[in-house]
Amino acid sequence: MTSVFxxxxxxxxxxxxxxxxxxxxxxxxxxxxxxxxxxxxxxDVRNYRDIDSLLNAEPEVDAVSLCTPPQGRYALARRALEAGKHVMLEKPPSANLGEVNALQEIARANGLTLFATWHSRxxxxxxxxxxWLSGRQVQTVRTRWKEDVRRWHPGQQWIWEPGGLGVFDPGINALSIVTEIxxxxxLLRGAQLVVPRNAHTPIAADLDCIDTNGAPVTAEFDWRHGPVEQWDIDVETNAGLLSIREGGKRLVISGEPVPLEPEREYRALYERFHALISEHSQDVDVRPLRLVADAFLLGRRVETEAFVP
Structure with a gap:
């Protein structure tokens, strides 16, 4: 019988x-x-204004799903873990790599599950x-992840503040797929970050990477694109071209569409979270966030006009 948490x-x-x-x-x-x-x-559920009020009033809660912006998420996750709750983190898992590592140690020390989610995977x-790519030689990878920030983040200021990631908020979805497939x-070799003069984070970015065999891996991210999103990844191999389209809803290999299962990203995340709790294990993969952190370290900053919401 399946446990219900x-x-x-x-x-x-x-x-x-x-x-x-x-x-x-x-x-x-x-x-x-x-x-x-x-x-x-x-x-139809009990509502509280902050996590401390919830944790004090709901001692029997088994798990917490954190859907807040990444800035400040470390403190929330730490409170939940120290209260004995399993924790699921919306992407990106936190504002920096050090916070994720610290949370993982707290979870491990308390025998709890920490799940850093990447829904696009x-x-x-x-x-x-x-x-399909397993055992094939990758020759080039080209990612184009472009959308309209006004549609996906209407009126949200946190994305332009330090830790908000800017265009990497959607771009990290592409990086989560690339690092998975x-x-x-x-490895990142260089980057260009296009930053509005009234923001701290980029509105567009180009990444120049390689895989560990030296094949070029490039990514183009842009939040000034529209009205139709472009969420595409092309992988050229010694056996033909593999193309992921519409953020993972379509797959084409050597020109032929591949039949796929129905879309259920977030339902699959909660199934995974349930399995991790049941198995007393963790799932914390920071590779996508590390690439973003490296882009901020190595990226050349180019200023552009101010962003007007």
Whole structure:
């Protein structure tokens, strides 16, 4: 019989309402009992204004899903872990690598699950792409991840502040796929970051990488694109071209469309979280975040006009 874990969601914003709450409602492994948010409430569950009030009032909660912006998430995750709760982190897992490593140690010391999620890895095309690429020689990889920031982050200022990642907030989704499907690792050689004069984070970026065998891996990220998103990854191999389209909803190999399972990214995340708790294990892969951190270290900053929401 499958265990049902009681769950609390912290941060009720766009991503929680669009993805997390529907996935939890469809889950047989979790029961949503409480939420905490400064500015929003969820019907039919108990609501609190902050995580401390929730944890004090809900000692029987088994797990917490953190859907807040990455800045400040470390403190929230630490409180939950120290209260004995398993923790799931929306991507990116935190504002920097040191915070993720510290959380992993706290979780390990307390025998708890920490799950750093990358929802795009659960897109329908990713697992078949990884399987097909296994054993084949990668020659080049080209990623184009472009969308309209006004559509996906309307009125959100945190994305332009330090730790908000800017265009890497969606771009890290592409990097999570690339690091999942390539049989070898990815190393950054250089980057260009296009930053509005009124922001701290980039609105566009170009990455120049290689895999560990030296094959070129490039990525183009842009938040000034529209009206139709471009979420594409092309991998040229010795056996033909593999193309991931629409963020992982479509897969084409050597010109032939590949039949895929229905899309269920966030439902798969909660299935994975349930399995990790049941197995008393963790899943914390920081490779996508490390590439972003390296881009901020190595990137050449180019100023552009101010961003107007």
């Amino acid at each position: 009681s769950l609390a969601v912290i941060g009720i914003g766009k991503i929680a309402r669009d993805q997390h709450l529907p996935a939890i409602a469809d889950s047989s492994g979790f029961r949503l009992v409480a939420c905490a948010s400064q500015h929003a409430e969820v019907q 659960y897109a329908s095309a990713v697992a078949p792409a990884r399987a 390539l049989p070898d690792g990815v």
